[in-house]
Amino acid sequence: MHLQQPETDAILRGLQDSCTILSGFVAAIPEEALHRVRGEGFWTIAQHVAHLADVQPMGLGRLTRMLQEDTPEFIPFFPDEETNSKPAPPPPVQQSLADFQKGRQAIVDLLTGIAPADWARTAIHPEYQQYGVQIFARHILMHDHWHMYRIEELWLTRDAYLTSMGG
Incomplete structure (x- = not known):
């Protein structure tokens, strides 16, 4: 796989910019709207923000393994299946935003420091036909934007x- 520097640069900018976009965006949302349940099975805005913060350590861990191990294998991550009980209420939105920023900065710092060839490192994941550093970094960015769209x-x-979002 041949990667072009403009593409990886754009992914890095997008990963960094997600923090600014999310923080500014959430600041514009009235407090009462953050916790409003819009329907059965719908997450609140606060739950979406908390989820974005919660998955940062997993993303950093996967990227770290891909950079340290030869073709690591991963299992699917389904956070709803990790617990058998009702999810705890999300933390205050400002705490989730701070946690998202901290976790994302660690991911950006890691990716900023890698060699161009490291972007092509691969891994195995049963959900995907192809998986690796560049694909997963882009996946993280698309995941951010999907949740931000849902928040909006x-x-x-x-x-x-x-x-x-039902079947």
Whole structure:
């Protein structure tokens, strides 16, 4: 796989910029909207922000393994299946944003320091046909944007137009 520097630079900028976008975006949302439940099975905005913070250590761990091990193997990560009980209430949104920033900065610092050839390192993951540093770094970015889109939708979309995530 031949990687071009502009692509990896764009991924790094996007990963860094997600913190600024999310923080500014959440600051514009009224406090009462952060914890509003929009429907059965819908996460609140605060839960989306907490989830983004919660997955940063997993992302850093996977990237670290890919850079230290030859073709590491991973198992799927389904946080809802990690616990058998009802999820705990999310922490205060400002704490989640701070945790997201801290975790993301560690990921950006790690990726900023790697050699261009390291972006092509591969791994095995049963969910994906291909997996590796560059794919996973891009995946993290797309995951951010999916949740940020969902946050915006939960905040601004009228009930009749809200996307249902059910089967």
